[in-house]
Amino acid sequence: MDKDVHKKVSNFFKALNNLKEIVGKEPPFDPITEAGMVSLFEICFEQSWKAMKERLEYHGYGERKLGSPNAIIKMAYQAGMVDSEELWHDALKARNNVVHSYSDEVALEIIKMAQEKFLPMFEDLRRNIEENWL
Numbered sequence: 001m002d003k004d005v006h007k008k009v010s011n012f013f014k015a016l017n018n019l020k021e022i023v024g025k026e027p028p029f030d031p032i033t034e035a036g037m038v039s040l041f042e043i044c045f046e047q048s049w050k051a052m053k054e055r056l057e058y059h060g061y062g063e064r065k066l067g068s069p070n071a072i073i074k075m076a077y078q079a080g081m082v083d084s085e086e087l088w089h090d091a092l093k094a095r096n097n098v099v100h101s102y103s104d105e106v107a108l109e110i111i112k113m114a115q116e117k118f119l120p121m122f123e124d125l126r127r128n129i130e131e132n133w134l
Helices: 007-022 031-058 069-078 085-100 104-133
Strands: none
Touching: 007 031, 007 104, 031 069, 031 085, 031 104, 069 085, 085 104
């Protein structure tokens, strides 16, 4: 992979590998572990939408306004890069709730969704990028 052309994709792949560390972990968590797991999700989400933006622009989708994660998710869905716009919007909502992760209830929900729903979603994006968007 050309480092400059695919920097965001590379960052996303690294963030995804880090996020995989939460697999199999179960509460109760100490506060540092809980915060770290939430942060791993947040970083992976941030890198995923930036990677989508990079790939979409590289493939000629940049003539439209691609700035916000919401707009990029919508375009990625329309372009066939992601399968479920709804699931990605759920992940965006979870990312937006990270600011409230001082609450155990919010943090545990983010971790559970990351383990059960978002990790497979990120893996699907990785596969799709590798197979169709590089």
